[in-house]
Amino acid sequence: MSLTTPLAGKLAGLQSSAIRDLLKLTARADVISLAGGLPDAALMPRERIAVAAESALAGAAVLQYTESPGLPALRAVIAARETARIGRTVPVDEVFITHGSQQALSLLAEVLLDPGALVIVEDPAYVGALQVFRAAGARIVAVPLDSDGMRVDVLEDLLIAGERPAVVHTVSNFHNPGGVTLAPERRRRLAELAEAHGFWVIEDDPYGELWFDQPAPDPVASYSPQVIRLSSVSKILAPALRVGWMAAPDRVCRAVELLKQGADLCGSALTHQIAADLLTDTDWLVAHIDSVRQAYRARANALVDAVRTTFTDRVRCTDAAGGMFVWADFTDGTDTSALLPKALEAGVAYVPGAAFAVSDSYRNSMRLCFTTSDEAVLAAAIDRLASAAR
CATH class of the missing domain: 3.40.640.10 (Type I PLP-dependent aspartate aminotransferase-like (Major domain))
Known part of the structure; x- marks a missing residue:
């Protein structure tokens, strides 16, 4: 027997968060995730x-x-x-x-x-x-x-x-x-x-x-x-x-x-x-936040350097002056939603730009999170992404 009792009409236009859904796919130990917007648990006090x-x-x-x-x-x-x-x-x-x-x-x-x-x-x-x-x-x-x-x-x-x-x-x-x-x-x-x-x-x-x-x-x-x-x-x-x-x-x-x-x-x-x-x-908090900043600064710089060195002018990305994310655009028309399954096969994940679009746009963009991996792992992630994008 199927249930046909209706739910509220406002649910019709709602979608699950593409990022939360993607986290389920990146739980594999062999995938380096640049997808989740998570702070690093190892840095939590x-x-x-x-x-x-x-x-x-x-x-x-x-x-x-x-x-x-x-x-x-x-x-x-x-x-x-x-x-x-x-x-x-x-x-x-x-x-x-x-x-x-x-x-x-x-x-x-x-x-x-x-x-x-x-x-x-x-x-x-x-x-x-x-x-x-x-x-x-x-x-x-x-x-x-x-x-x-x-x-x-x-x-x-x-x-x-x-x-x-x-x-x-x-x-x-x-x-x-x-x-x-x-x-x-x-x-x-x-x-x-x-x-x-x-x-x-x-x-x-x-x-x-x-x-x-x-x-x-x-x-x-x-x-x-x-x-x-x-x-x-x-x-x-x-x-x-x-x-x-x-x-x-x-x-x-x-x-x-x-x-x-x-x-x-x-x-x-x-x-x-x-x-x-x-x-x-106060003294403890200032020192704690400063240690988080230092770790994230090093990781952000490593990620941006890896993207720019590996992809050169094929990918443009923002400078990381703070926060947790870098936004990157393929300049050659690469569709990041279509690329994602290949990237997962190569062992790296990101969030396609389309997940953040109000309408149908940002097909060539992606969000990269740098907080949860160290510099060497971030460099390896970009190598895997480059392999998938070839």
Whole structure:
């Protein structure tokens, strides 16, 4: 007997993440994966997390429900960090802790978007944002990236033409998947446009602390309260803590609170306390993040050097100034989706550019992640990719 009881109609247009699906194919021990957007587990501070967990468990309160906006101690820590980052005071009431920053994005879509509302995203786009905005029934329009990040001039042309977005989403630092950073003058102009035209900017910033040679520019939020900032500890501490946050105006946080109460009531007081402990241990945290930066810098340089040396002008790739990704384009028309099965046979994986397209584009592109392999393994991965591409 088959079940014909219907599901919600909004599911019809949704697709599983191509990246998550690809991870299932790259679990083989003989495949070097440049596909997953994962931080290196070997660099995660397990011993320090264990100490923080033991300290937290000394009291029974961390095993109880906590406030829906998050453990007050953690919110105070994040408020101080965001104040220092943005350069203006961020009150504790304007900080909301979520189950990773992806939940923050999902809850914001419910708060800020009605079905059919216009959302502007960068192209290529962060897959998680596309999933959220499609689930919300938004109309999605893409604005291209170049080496200085979002083409804010193209956004301005859309506004002049009469488009009225509810939300503009940007991964401002070390873009996933594009690997580029939004230039300071474009940040200022984006904030000016948000205020002039009354739309929200969601500044998604999980990678901002993973700079290699110089810190990321001042956040877009430095220029306007119309900007909602998202981040998490997943890339600097550990994804398993599932601690993300938004810094947003109080009325947005209170609306998100209503929805979160219906979704999961609250987060984990235990992991919130662990995160608060680690984030307030300033000397240790600075040294830890610096060690992660050094490792990723060496790996990023090794990957970029291998691509440019091996493929010469057949492949163009971004410089890696921070974050976790390099974006690469075949210049000879190679279709990266068609190449992928051959690459897997050769023992290497990547994410085809089409996975990040708002429409049918980036057939000749790919995203390469450099975080989970050392320099020698990354060089071997590019050798395998070259073998598959011959």
